[in-house]
Amino acid sequence: MKKELWKVALMLLLVIVAYGFYLNVQIQQSFSGNKWQVPAQIYARPLVFQRGEAMSVKEVQQELELLGYRKVTKPTGAGEYSYWNGRFNIARRAFDFSDHSEARQFLDIHIRNEKVAGIMDMESGEVLTQAKLEPWLATRFISGSREDRMLINLQDTPAGLIQALLLTEDKDFYHHYGIAPLSIARALVANLTAGRTVQGGSTLTQQLVKNLYLSREKSLWRKLKEAYMSVLLDWQYSKDDILEAYLNEVFLGQNGQQAVHGFGLASLYYFDRPIQELGLAELSTLVAIIKGPSRYNPRRYPARVTQRRDLILRLLYENEHISSEEYEHYVQRPLGVVSKSQLARQVHPAYMDKVKRELRQVLPDPDARQSGIRVFTALDPHTQRNAEKTAQSALPAVEKQRKLQDLEMAMVVTDFDTGELRALVGSRDVDYKGFNRALDARRPIGSLVKPAIYLTALEQPFDYHLATMLKDEPVKLKSSYGKYWQPQNADKTFRGKVTLLDALSGSLNVPTVHLGMALGTDNIASTMTRLGVQENIPTYPAMTLGAVDLSPLQVNQMYQTIANEGRFIPLHAITAISSNEGRLLWSFNAPEYIAVEPEAAYLVNYALHKVTQTGTAKSLKNAFPGVNLAGKTGTTDDYRDSWFSGFDHDFLATIWIGKDDNETTHLTGASGALALYTQFQSLQQPRSLAQRFPSELGIAHFNPDTGSVVPRGCKGSLSLPAVLNALPQPGSCDITPPEPVPQEEKSFWERLFGD
Numbered sequence: 001m002k003k004e005l006w007k008v009a010l011m012l013l014l015v016i017v018a019y020g021f022y023l024n025v026q027i028q029q030s031f032s033g034n035k036w037q038v039p040a041q042i043y044a045r046p047l048v049f050q051r052g053e054a055m056s057v058k059e060v061q062q063e064l065e066l067l068g069y070r071k072v073t074k075p076t077g078a079g080e081y082s083y084w085n086g087r088f089n090i091a092r093r094a095f096d097f098s099d100h101s102e103a104r105q106f107l108d109i110h111i112r113n114e115k116v117a118g119i120m121d122m123e124s125g126e127v128l129t130q131a132k133l134e135p136w137l138a139t140r141f142i143s144g145s146r147e148d149r150m151l152i153n154l155q156d157t158p159a160g161l162i163q164a165l166l167l168t169e170d171k172d173f174y175h176h177y178g179i180a181p182l183s184i185a186r187a188l189v190a191n192l193t194a195g196r197t198v199q200g201g202s203t204l205t206q207q208l209v210k211n212l213y214l215s216r217e218k219s220l221w222r223k224l225k226e227a228y229m230s231v232l233l234d235w236q237y238s239k240d241d242i243l244e245a246y247l248n249e250v251f252l253g254q255n256g257q258q259a260v261h262g263f264g265l266a267s268l269y270y271f272d273r274p275i276q277e278l279g280l281a282e283l284s285t286l287v288a289i290i291k292g293p294s295r296y297n298p299r300r301y302p303a304r305v306t307q308r309r310d311l312i313l314r315l316l317y318e319n320e321h322i323s324s325e326e327y328e329h330y331v332q333r334p335l336g337v338v339s340k341s342q343l344a345r346q347v348h349p350a351y352m353d354k355v356k357r358e359l360r361q362v363l364p365d366p367d368a369r370q371s372g373i374r375v376f377t378a379l380d381p382h383t384q385r386n387a388e389k390t391a392q393s394a395l396p397a398v399e400k401q402r403k404l405q406d407l408e409m410a411m412v413v414t415d416f417d418t419g420e421l422r423a424l425v426g427s428r429d430v431d432y433k434g435f436n437r438a439l440d441a442r443r444p445i446g447s448l449v450k451p452a453i454y455l456t457a458l459e460q461p462f463d464y465h466l467a468t469m470l471k472d473e474p475v476k477l478k479s480s481y482g483k484y485w486q487p488q489n490a491d492k493t494f495r496g497k498v499t500l501l502d503a504l505s506g507s508l509n510v511p512t513v514h515l516g517m518a519l520g521t522d523n524i525a526s527t528m529t530r531l532g533v534q535e536n537i538p539t540y541p542a543m544t545l546g547a548v549d550l551s552p553l554q555v556n557q558m559y560q561t562i563a564n565e566g567r568f569i570p571l572h573a574i575t576a577i578s579s580n581e582g583r584l585l586w587s588f589n590a591p592e593y594i595a596v597e598p599e600a601a602y603l604v605n606y607a608l609h610k611v612t613q614t615g616t617a618k619s620l621k622n623a624f625p626g627v628n629l630a631g632k633t634g635t636t637d638d639y640r641d642s643w644f645s646g647f648d649h650d651f652l653a654t655i656w657i658g659k660d661d662n663e664t665t666h667l668t669g670a671s672g673a674l675a676l677y678t679q680f681q682s683l684q685q686p687r688s689l690a691q692r693f694p695s696e697l698g699i700a701h702f703n704p705d706t707g708s709v710v711p712r713g714c715k716g717s718l719s720l721p722a723v724l725n726a727l728p729q730p731g732s733c734d735i736t737p738p739e740p741v742p743q744e745e746k747s748f749w750e751r752l753f754g755d
Helices: 002-031 057-066 159-169 181-194 204-213 220-236 239-249 263-271 280-289 302-318 324-331 349-362 381-402 446-458 500-505 509-519 521-531 541-545 552-563 598-611 619-623 673-684 748-753
Strands: 040-043 048-050 080-084 087-092 105-112 115-121 130-132 137-141 147-149 251-255 258-261 374-377 408-415 420-425 469-472 496-499 574-578 584-587 630-635 641-647 652-658 697-702 718-723
Touching (some): 040 349, 057 080, 057 105, 057 381, 105 130, 115 130, 137 349, 159 204, 159 302, 204 220, 220 239, 251 280, 258 263, 280 302, 280 324, 349 374, 349 420, 349 574, 381 408, 381 652, 381 673, 408 673, 446 500, 446 521, 446 552, 446 598, 446 630, 446 641, 469 500, 500 509, 509 521, 509 541, 521 541, 521 552, 552 652, 598 697, 630 673, 652 673
Antiparallel strands (some): 040 137, 048 130, 087 105, 374 574, 408 420, 408 652, 469 496, 574 584, 630 641, 641 652, 697 718
């Protein structure tokens, strides 16, 4: 009998050991790899201070507010700042950028006359030429999982949190082997005495095992399995590894449909601040929530949570982690929980749609996208907000003024120097997450095609210059279907002949068609492709007046190359991606190249500046006196689409207005999209466009009646930039005196190129 018992015992032992191996495999597979699906963290661009660069006090204040910095008399800890008389003292947070890490830094930023007058490291006294704040965490891409967390490292966790957590939940954590039999026994006695559950005996390790591997089932078998796995976990991994996993796993609340896990996310959810910036009272509040996130929800039951927080602070005092004075100070503090966390907001859906599309291209593996990666974007929060304000206020104003309704719009704003997308709006409802018109609406672009046509001509400097005379006479063209097409100017008149400059700045249709047919529609299509249009471009005659369907993003790409002096850079939202540990995974490095001749691009930009001075967008001259802008209006047949693309020193913006059912809007480019651009720029405070003068160009003088080159000093001549070595020798000064016109103050460009 005794022998049989030994056999049974041995078999039982073997079963237990085998089961242990099975459980151990489960533990290793998850604990040694990615334990969780962690949302991608999406960051905006960092605000960079560059000595001598334009920046206002308001811009800095808005950025600090966005980042959650606290205004104090004298900053002592990260995330604090003070301001007095144009001078900011900022305790800039430490941050891991995509390519380097920066420690906490005390910065003195001096703003004078809307410029960065000085930058200094206050600790070292070093005068700096550049500094930057950490980027704003704009949003996080949460997958289908209902769990949400933000990973933190044990070494970055405040000591006060660890002390409060261990004293409250598992004071013998560093001394047991995964389970604490005495604690279990004490809890069992207390619960039996009370007749209900009043005390728990689970260690932190057991709580972690239950959350990571087991169901919520309440049974003896589950408790035994939990204990066994806890011992195995404790045997294989260090206490610090287990504690760090617990810090990131513990359930601490519910944000809508998403469960808030881990102290890193809970700190932002309840306090809108990184956990490193919380005081001991706030840290104790987070520990208090562990007992029951529903029962101890600080937004719903502040008194209940305060009572438990104070109990935890009492434990810290009794165990000599804080003094009696500190204890009295902390228990007097309010909870300090924000009424609504920024985490509850889904911001800028149209822009984030573009980020998601790029992210799927760069990281096609879904698991890689849900491993806590950090995605750095070019989003400018303030420019994005201004674009959204424009959609919300300026478009309804146009509807009211014109007695219209059901208009839709899209807007794309880029830094044309870098190709970075600064803002994007896909609907008049800026919170709409559906059809993204900025990316997906293909609409005829109307007169926005014209700069590509004139660029094609100006790339042939021996044949065309800004004073070249174009025919403004009736033209009748036969289509491939046998029908005749007779384009008209907007005013239904013909001028006989006009200069190339006047034809473009005045957006004249007939001279453009004459020029386009002389150049060849295939050549124009080739130019558009070089400018960045990745579509099959029709080459029938009507394409010369914009019978080409493009999205606002594609139009912006075309104008980016023109505004960037002929240099093509692909428009992009994502600039870099790093892993949760800070390892660089990807960075934008598409090489820029010269797509069109810089001299021709400059001449087109000169004409686009004229558009805003004397042409179809001349209202900008009055709206922003003294500011040099450039741009082009666009209107399609029957006024179905209203377009404008314009740029200043910093940004290129493309705006489209139309109706989803393709009905007429009764708007021209000037009365519709240009009105929105004007409103947008009034929020942006535009800076004057300044472009490099190519070495191949010089100032030439032309007869305004014939376009022929004349000597310098001829009365009534046109002084225009041109490729000098492509011009013939000047002829005589035989110029018909022009009709006297009222004198207007000359613009910067006119003063620069005039006699």
